[in-house]
């Protein structure tokens with residue numbers, strides 16, 4: 001057995017910063033970046049957004065823990081060292097492959113809207129939609145956190161390790177202090193004004209008024225105390241009592257007070273939902289269904305490009321990116337109209353094969369589709385009174401974190417976890433963790449003309465997500481575990497990585513590092529400072545508006561074959577560790 005750890009370089013432009021031992025991959029093409037060799041392992045692997053978090057998971061796996069056990073250790077450390085992205089104050093979706101039964105299960109630990117919330121939550125007194133950050137910062141955007149209960153539920157179902165032990169690493173780092181990473185320091189400095197809006201948040205991230213510096217030691221004793229309570233008493237210690245009271249007081253006492261109550265916390269539940277699987281070139285691409293749009297939208301994109309020879313075209317082909325880009329636009333049009341919490345609104349069969357064949361036919365031309373709109377997918381036969389939804393307005397911004405784990409038994413876990421925007425609502429609970437702003441993932445508008453929006457705010461509803469934790473299956477066994485942060489661009493990042501691996505034969509490190517080209521609503525976003533820029537001209541000639549920009553995904557992928565192969569996104573601080 002050997003231990004391998006690939007520490008990837010930080011932030012964009014990423015590819016110039018690759019490690020000195022970078023090698024040109026065999027399948028290198030114009031677009032393919034030079035990347036470090038992927039991490040290889042025999043028994044188990046964990047890939048996550050921070051080396052301390054991944055190492056905490058590795059320690060659990062090394063000691064014989066399951067992927068669910070390791071996830072608890074990873075998540076609790078991430079909440080400390082990458083607090084801007086995920087944590088106890090947020091929510092998550094988890095896809096689990098059980099090696100013993102061969103079954104896939106998904107768990108929905110998404111935040112819920114307070115019982116007191118109404119569809120007009122993000123409308124001004126004049127009935128206009130609020131500005132995005134006006135809505136985000138403060139208590140109004142905070143939903144009931146789901147991540148603590150998701151950790152507990154995953155451990156209850158699939159854990160082998162002693163629950164309290166899984167908190168040791170995070171408690172140790174919180175008490176002893178950890179070195180502030182370059183990314184955290186940069187993001188704090190960039191967000192200093194918003195972080196100043198909450199006194200507790202400012203005290204923690206801007207001590208003496210100055211942003212915490214890269215490499216400085218940061219301690220969080222309040223977080224350590226919260227973790228001890230969770231370790232000793234489980235999530236009852238979180239959803240009621242002192243920690244819950246602290247959350248509600250922080251939300252209600254914020255400059256822009258929110259509606260969260262103790263009753264909302266006490267009523268919170270993790271929900272098991274059927275995995276959403278789309279067939280793709282002999283594989284089943286399986287992920288999270290509503291309230292996430294991730295599984296359906298990734299599945300629609302892949303289904304629409306399947307009739308076309310993307311593999312032969314290769315990653316440098318403008319034609320390949322036209323097909324992927326317009327398939328994505330068509331899928332995003334359906335997403336905007338139809339996808340929302342299916343416990344509140346009926347969702348049509350968006351993966352219906354005949355329907356997607358018709359949508360795929362729309363891609364048959366040579367140029368960008370001039371116009372794209374939602375289609376007419378089939379509904380359940382039993383539904384007589386079909387809903388007529390309007391399109392919503394949901395300005396999700398990039399943030400979030402992704403954890404991929406395969407354990408020594410062959411169980412696989414893909415979990416995307418978030419507090420929504422970077423630093424969430426900017427409200428720090430007394431328990432030492434940031435609270436989410438997940439409610440801004442609802443549509444701010446309630447209607448389009450006189451048609452209601454499916455993803456409007458409703459009491460106890462879960463906001464639509466783009467998170468796409470995915471397990472790709474072949475012959476009923478996992479071959480790839482993947483996911484990413486990135487707001488609604490998550491969908492494009494994940495689809496691209498699957499295409500790069502399955503169609504273009506890249507290993508998972510090449511696949512995650514491949515420059516991004518993402519089209520959601522018409523404008524083609526090309527990753528600035530990378531070889532993707534070479535596609536700007538041909539895509540413009542096809543009729544696209546092209547925009548060069550940073551596209552800071554945080555993909556973590558594990559390919560499962562005779563060995564395990566791990567890839568961590570060079571655009572962030574993540575690593576893959578395996579033995």
Ligand code: GLY
Pocket residue numbers: 396400418419420421438441464465466467487488
């Ligand atoms: N808040 C990010 C997402 O759920 O898509």
